[in-house]
Amino acid sequence: MTNVLKIFVFVICVLAFYAYVGQMVPQKITYPPTSTDFVGDMTPLELAAAGEEIMSGKGTCLTCHTIGSPGDGLRFPDLGGIGGRAGAQIAGMSAVDYLAESLYDPNAFVVEGFLPGMPAVSNPPINLSDNEILAVIAHLQSLGSQPTVTLDTELQWQSEEGSAPSAPTVAPGEPLDGPGVFTNYACSTCHAIDDATRLVGPSLYDAGSRLSKAEIYEAVMDPDATIAEGYPGAAMAAMLNASGFYQNVSTEELKSLVDYLASKTGQ
């Protein structure tokens, strides 16, 4: 029995030694990256930091807007210093309200020299929640002045329940036809289909006469392969990704969409 006891003690000693070695190296806990949890007591500054992330990420704002480097030929206004200017854009409208309107209802007031065409970020495909929009407003305010909004700030555009509109839903089973796909994935936010209006993206009313079916297919599935001159790159892919297009669209639906677009010859 003493042997068993000796072995037992030996095992304990060796294990204790290794446990000790484990304590001798630097100890670091790695936490998962903090997702933007909107908690009630976020200061405007914290909110602004979250907003910065949203603008470059989910909001896809920076595919069309620049911050602090105007004149790059982008189609939308530069946002550098926007926080300082916002209050003076529309008489009688506070900076916060102006920014909020620009986000919820962007085409209500369009800065001179620019075309309308920005999608409402509260709707699909961008689909920001009210809190996320508040964060974006806070960040925009911080560009040029001090952010003031908090999560308690109430805006007239906010939906009643405070919840984000639901994401586009695909009716199960029933494949959509071409126009159906076009509507369902909110393509019309950026592309005109009935006339030659230039929105964020080129009008598609003459897509069929400009592009072959294969080219249309490529333009949908890999938008950045060829970018029409004067239009921002990366925007479409980001938005289609955000709207779940690539994940959900079926081959059949894709085919109908291409057929539909190819049928648009400008007449």
Added chain:
Amino acid sequence: MKTNSTYSPARLLRLQRSLSPGGGLNLRRVIPFGALFLILCLVGAYFVFPAGAIPVQEAQDAANPDYREFPVIGSRTIVWVVAQLHLMFAAFVLAVPMFALIIEIIGYVTKDERYDHLAYEFVKLLSVSFSFTAALGAMLTFLLLILYPSLMQYMVKIFSWTFLPYVALFFLEAIFLYSYYYGWGKFSPKVHIGLGVMLNIVGTAIMFIADAWLTFMNTPNGITETGELVSLWGAVNNFIWMPINIHRIIANVAFGGSIAAAYGAYKYLGAKTAEDKAHYDWMGYVGNFVAISAFLPLPFAGYYLGKEIYAYSQSLGITLMGGTFSWLFIVQAILIGNLFLAANYYLWVSMERIDGAERFRKYIKYLLGAITISFIVWATPHSLVASVEEARAMGGSHHPILGVLGVMSAKNTAVNVLILTTYISFLLYRRGNKEATVPWAKMGMNIQLGIFVLVTLFVIFLGIYGYFVEASVRIGLSVPQVLSVLFAMISITFIDVLLFKNAKKTGEIRWGEIGNRAQYALFFIAITFAWTMGLMGYVRAGMRQHWHVYGVIEDTSVDAFTPTIGYAAIVVSITVFIFFVFIATVFWLTGLTNKEPWKPKEERNKSVEAAG
């Protein structure tokens, strides 16, 4: 591919088990114990998931929360400990048939009865240990089903079709195992060996399938960005599937060998007669020989695995080697350095019981020197812990000399030198009581020496050369290093076999006259192996960080953070301790077969008197 909604909880059971850092499991004792647990699992799983409603669409059903909490120590830790224990037993029951078969074959070829007995003695350890495996597997299954329901649903969705072959193999495994075990000595040797071969093939196949599930969690493949299955074969054959398979086969053999050696050591220490001592001394030696032989190529397999991880994602690779876990590999280096040291130590102590081996004693200090230096080089961290004063004296957290030792070139070289040195120890041991009689003996030995010296110099040269070339070339240099070491081992062995074919025996191996300290070295090796496995389990699961399935299913539980190495070390130590308590029970149970039949007290007294 759509999910088969008629999944069976039995598949789930095995799926869960595979998700442990272990994988290859062999429920060998299905009939007496395992089957009971399986049935319990089936029944239990049906109760845990009423309606069995696992159509994928409803995976997010509010009735099924994503996580449940295990009291006191938390879900993650309990799954961790149980999975690790399960893995260790699984590794053991997979490995023992492998080297039992090899030993049996050796016995068959050499017509040495001893080997056959030894193989049988190893196999005897199986019968108990795998009921533990089954018990632990069942426990793990329940835990995962209860604690991580939504993750399990996803895994089922992906891998449903792999369950059928798994079940089929499982039955085959049971049949082969029992025919191999119970049929010992009852078939012709060839048929019996054939059974053993089949047993191993089936066991390995089971492990391969199980590995697919867990490697998928690290490097998911064959799915869309949202996690829908595109190609099942792609999901199975993910980046690290094959490397893990290879690494595990080898590591299992090493681990199984070390446990078997520990068994020999345990019996040796308790043995009363010289005959028993001789036998268990020999058993410990063989177990350790198997363990170390399998251990030598393990660093290469590990390197292959690491390379594939880098190939899959630089982020994963850096997390592993340069980021969060870089210190873990320093701990690993200490463990493996200890293994090398202990393995050599065992050989050196063993040589004391070989008459004629004294002439090699003088080399020990040089071997030890090489091992120590390599050990030091390998354990030197790249990012140093230094106080501000020390850092300033060094000119930053980078030491001009240590910095050189901290990078891959130096480490690769150190490992290769360690392997070579251990190999030389083996060689010296082998020829301890032999004298070559072939006419070209002197020249042969000179050639061996030449190869050894050249390869060592070549390995060191490549290590140094690595500092003068760009990184992409440097990474490639490890291949010639490895190959030259393999070349040296193979060619020297080849010459050695010829050299000592009809060697003159200068003395006997006095089995049973080994110092007890050698037996403790065997325990030390077994513990260190088990601990290393535990640590590697932590890093393999931990490198996913806050993902269940890397990049696909995010861990949103309270345990999403990666715990410290110190915490992991304690969990691993406790796990290994529990494992050794269990394995001690296995040893004890196995030992019962040799116990005298029970007799009433009076009879025993009588026999004592008679003896007196």
Added chain:
Amino acid sequence: MKTLATLLTLLYFVAPSAAQNVDLGTDAQREAGRLMYNAKCSHCHGARGAGDGAATAFLRPAPRDFTTGTFKFRTTENGELPTDEDIRRSIRQGMPYTGMPPWPQLSEQEVDNLMYYIKTFSDFFSGPFAEVTALDMPSPPSITDESIVRGREVFLENSCIDCHGNLGRGDGPSGPTLTDQWDIPIRAADLTKRWTFRGGSTRSDIYRTFTTGLDGSPMPAFDIQPIEDQWALVNYVHSLSRDEADYSTYATSVFTTAAIDPSAGADAFSAAPEAFFAMVGQVIEPGRSFFPGVNGLAVRAMHNADHIGIMLQWNDMSADTDGINGPGLEVPIWPNDTDTTQAFSDAVAIQFPSGDGSGGGLPYLLFGDVSNSVDLWFADLSTPRADHYVGNGSGNLTASGMDYETSASYEDGQWTVIIKRDRTLDGQITFEDAAFAPVLFSVWDGFSRERGNRRGLTSWTYLYLEPAETESPLGPMAMYGLITLLLGLGATTLIRRKYSNVSA
């Protein structure tokens, strides 16, 4: 002051024509030198050696213009060209605390090649005055107290204090007005920091500097007689500073039972050890400071049960108390800072993390960041107080309206600022015994027009509060000693009992 041109005119008649012994190197050497120069030197000294490379605007003192043949560090007569060895030495050793690094990794040949190529930038090296002889540089005699005392007299006799100041801190009355030959502002050396001497910090280097002068700068050559006085001056200058900067890793605050009173001045802090921190330009965020006015800061601190006082001292050639300063002032991007109508005062700030610092990391070193704020004790030295600012990054500083008890004084080129605070203050860091409080210091030199983000700063460092009473080591010493003794005795007894038969 003699310039090279006047000297040349004079010498034209006396010097021997066309020196034969001038070594201009071979074509191959000059070509090799050219390649090396273009690879390693041209970005500062310019492709044509005119000191007008891409980096020139960011360097002060400005890189040498090789085309004029004017060199500061020579062993030759004032106004003469340097010897080959002088050029080699300058390349090899560099100029501490300037943009010119030492080049120890170059081989002898490479340095030679560079030297030959540098000589091609100026015609003087091939002209009639190219042949120069090095002056005799005697080896220094030993330092005696008398010579240092005498050196002080020599220092005064030769009006050194006009530029270098009474105690050598570079604060002489004419200090702020000095410019070099090209009208770029230049500063008299701070003789209390020998490690910053451009020409080297040994006594021989000091001797060479004042006997040959620094051509192109206002530093003339001094012909002091007798020679003993020359060495007396060298020894005096040498005695003004320690050998090395000896930068500290943290400052220690010592416990006192006395009250902390900023108005009591520097003497009250003499019991506290001095921590000397390196101060470098803020080159991280816009408003970058490439030549900070202050390159080192001495810190002493004392605390009692309730208060802590921190004393900061640094050398400044002028006390700028007119004008304004603030940590959040706008700074145009260098070199566009041309509007000089606004004057800026000297200022200093001590930065601590806000709150208890339990967030897992420090705030960002430049006035904190959005999620981790800092408390700034900011003293604009044109006013007699230090204000509290909360910093959430360089662009986000808010004055809380609170201020700290402060005193500031300037004497002989040295600012002394003492700031006092309660050891516990709501929302700000608590100074606990035997704990390390993270701290970072910033100094603004008004004369160098530093304000806002243009400033000198240290890294995050620490302030350690010595506890009032340190635990006596005697108890643990006795305990561990006793345990060892018992273990030893136990082992001895065991062995003796077991092997007593051996002792025969």
Added chain:
Amino acid sequence: MNLLVILAIIAAWIGLRFLKANSLAWAAGIWVGLYVGLSYGINPPLPSSILSMFMAIITLALVTYLTAGNDRMKEMADTIVTFVVDKRYTGALIGVLIALPLLVSFKVYLNMTQAPEPPISGRTIHPVPPNTITVNGSPFNIVEGHNPYRELESSDPDAFALHLENGRRVYYQNCVFCHGDNMEGDGQFAHGLDPIPANFQDATTIAMLQESYLYWRVAKGGPGLPSESTPWLSAMPAWENFLTEEEMWDVIMFLYDYTGQRPRVSEEVH
């Protein structure tokens, strides 16, 4: 290397050899010699954490050596037993029994009276990069992204040279103050920074990284580091605030060109 110390150690070992010291004395001699050598023989000195690790390994190795052979083991045991039991050594034994506790006490004294150590930051030098970053508004994928100008090296050497030249300008106007003229991390402000700037000549910095990794470090600087790399200490600016993307790529290429290193390229995917 401090040659004098090393020579002294070797001399002591030769002395042991001449004295025909037994293996226990040898082990002690080697232990002390290596300890002294590692503590004082290497310049700059090893950090104490490393020193203790090395000594632990060496201790283990020496114990292994002493116990590996039966006769050495016996020799060791005999020596100890003789020393403890034999009357001739009683005096020495008492000396040792007294000296050991004194040594321990002295060590305790040293530990308790030494100057306090400020907190050590065990920072990760090469942390894991995020998968994508947004540089001045345009997204960049670190995993798959590559230097858009690197291909010019082979396709258009003249254009590449222009990029390098621009990189040189950028470096000497922005980076040289910390990273130094020779890129050894010893610029004129390096002495005031902690952590000190990276040394690009070192084979373990840029040579083992991909260009996309450098791009991340250059564009996002210290503030972009994850917390294990102590972003609050790093003085590396986020250069996207000062430089264009092209300038950042140019300076990265210049770093490799000047130091003669090659960037690590992503390995072949199987």
